[in-house]
Amino acid sequence: MAKKSSPAAVTFWGAAHTVTGSMHLVQSAGLQILLDCGLYQGKRAEARSRNSQFPFPPSSIEAVILSHAHIDHCGNLPNLVRQGFDGTIYCTAATRDLLAVMLADSAKIQEEDAAYLNKKHKSGEPDIEPLYHQHDVRQTMQQVQSLPYLRPGVIADAITFRFIEAGHLLGSAMVHLTLPGIARDRTITFTGDLGRRELPILRDPAPVPPADLLITESTYGGRNHPKVELLADDLCALAHRTVARGGKIIVPAFSLGRTQNIVYYLHLLVSQGKLPKLPVFVDSPLAVAATEVFRLHPECFDEATWDLLQTDNDLFGGYLVRYVRSVEESKALNFYKDPCLIISASGMCETGRILHHLKHNIEDPRNTILIIGYQAPETLGRRLVEKRPEVRIHDKMYQAKAEIVVMNGFSCHADRNDFSDFLGPIAGQVGKTRLVHGEADQATALMQLLQEKGFKDVAYPDRGETVTLE
Numbered sequence: 001m002a003k004k005s006s007p008a009a010v011t012f013w014g015a016a017h018t019v020t021g022s023m024h025l026v027q028s029a030g031l032q033i034l035l036d037c038g039l040y041q042g043k044r045a046e047a048r049s050r051n052s053q054f055p056f057p058p059s060s061i062e063a064v065i066l067s068h069a070h071i072d073h074c075g076n077l078p079n080l081v082r083q084g085f086d087g088t089i090y091c092t093a094a095t096r097d098l099l100a101v102m103l104a105d106s107a108k109i110q111e112e113d114a115a116y117l118n119k120k121h122k123s124g125e126p127d128i129e130p131l132y133h134q135h136d137v138r139q140t141m142q143q144v145q146s147l148p149y150l151r152p153g154v155i156a157d158a159i160t161f162r163f164i165e166a167g168h169l170l171g172s173a174m175v176h177l178t179l180p181g182i183a184r185d186r187t188i189t190f191t192g193d194l195g196r197r198e199l200p201i202l203r204d205p206a207p208v209p210p211a212d213l214l215i216t217e218s219t220y221g222g223r224n225h226p227k228v229e230l231l232a233d234d235l236c237a238l239a240h241r242t243v244a245r246g247g248k249i250i251v252p253a254f255s256l257g258r259t260q261n262i263v264y265y266l267h268l269l270v271s272q273g274k275l276p277k278l279p280v281f282v283d284s285p286l287a288v289a290a291t292e293v294f295r296l297h298p299e300c301f302d303e304a305t306w307d308l309l310q311t312d313n314d315l316f317g318g319y320l321v322r323y324v325r326s327v328e329e330s331k332a333l334n335f336y337k338d339p340c341l342i343i344s345a346s347g348m349c350e351t352g353r354i355l356h357h358l359k360h361n362i363e364d365p366r367n368t369i370l371i372i373g374y375q376a377p378e379t380l381g382r383r384l385v386e387k388r389p390e391v392r393i394h395d396k397m398y399q400a401k402a403e404i405v406v407m408n409g410f411s412c413h414a415d416r417n418d419f420s421d422f423l424g425p426i427a428g429q430v431g432k433t434r435l436v437h438g439e440a441d442q443a444t445a446l447m448q449l450l451q452e453k454g455f456k457d458v459a460y461p462d463r464g465e466t467v468t469l470e
Contacts, residue, residue, distance in 0.1 A: 078140045
């Protein structure tokens with residue numbers, strides 16, 4: 001039985017003052033647990049340093065509670081295991097299945113990046129080791145235990161928790177924890193990445209549970225997305241415009257979540273007769289595997305999607321979309337002359353097959369580059385959003401002559417209005433609120449909104465900052 005000793009505390013080790021690398025250390029009853037263990041994504045040297053070195057001994061962690069399977073929330077788990085963590089990783093069933101796909105792909109990237117850098121090494125320099133290998137992923141998956149939404153989980157007979165629908169991604173969850181306290185038990189609600197209302201496919205987020213400490217993301221805390229019903233119309237207009245000038249539409253998209261959403265929209269537009277059967281290619285082996293997991297978990301779908309499945313079992317576009325697996329098929333798209341739409345990863349244009357599609361198409365003014373996701377600072381995707389006249393791809397400069405279009409409405413993150421509606425009702429039932437997973441301007445805007453709603457203790461913690469619950 002774990003002891004009740006010092007006050008419970010949370011230290012913010014990731015996604016603090018940034019939108020990446022989610023990782024929060026909870027200390028209670030003599031135990032240490034992690035909320036998420038994500039990869040930090042940024043400049044290569046800084047990212048490698050942060051991801052390689054944990055600010056605590058991995059062997060000291062009792063358990064990890066995982067909100068969802070995006071790589072910036074789960075991607076450093078195999079490294080945690082490699083360095084000595086042997087506890088349980090808790091998540092939902094859909095997250096477990098996505099986790100196997102995402103981590104295997106991440107290990108492949110780690111191994112390929114290390115091999116590439118080692119080829120460029122000068123004689124006598126030590127080889128660079130991958131952050132982790134495939135065998136670390138296999139061991140990690142052996143430590144995963146899934147729980148249904150709302151079913152209580154117990155860690156070391158001391159800490160209880162439950163998963164609550166977050167509506168952000170297949171299997172995504174808020175985490176509500178109950179910790180033993182000195183005078184009374186304390187509670188924490190961690191929103192993970194909070195979804196939006198009325199997005200297709202997934203259920204809307206459930207009510208956010210009040211708590212002594214609320215840890216919430218703030219990615220779009222100062223912005224409102226376009227209305228969901230306008231997205232299909234905007235996408236349709238863009239497609240017609242690009243096809244009319246004989247161009248291609250290149251879409252950098254995260255393989256998990258965003259790709260499935262845009263394919264769903266395309267499927268609806270074609271089935272409604274609003275869009276001709278434009279050839280659509282999903283050029284990402286990871287997206288192919290992730291889409292198969294979506295098909296395995298209809299229990300996560302909202303009522304409208306469930307009803308559609310009764311008459312149309314092809315919502316992810318098997319008849320409309322060609323899923324590209326091999327390198328040879330991917331290269332062949334460079335020579336495809338007719339108008340088409342190519343969806344490829346990575347979503348921030350930093351690695352992967354999207355780089356080849358961009359360099360072959362960005363200098364043709366007939367083409368359109370469609371940005372549909374958040375682009376972190378210092379990434380190629382951010383430079384495209386900023387409409388830089390020239391961008392570097394694979395160590396060569398290219399003229400950005402293609403039309404660059406940004407559609408943030410495809411985001412699966414809550415916006416300012418969502419935060420107001422989701423968090424406003426619990427203002428008087430929350431002790432402390434800490435904003436993570438957001439850039440400074442967005443977090444500051446959300447902080448002001450929450451204070452106006454009546455939240456008393458709201459802050460934007462630095463990396464390594466600790467908050468206590470007593």
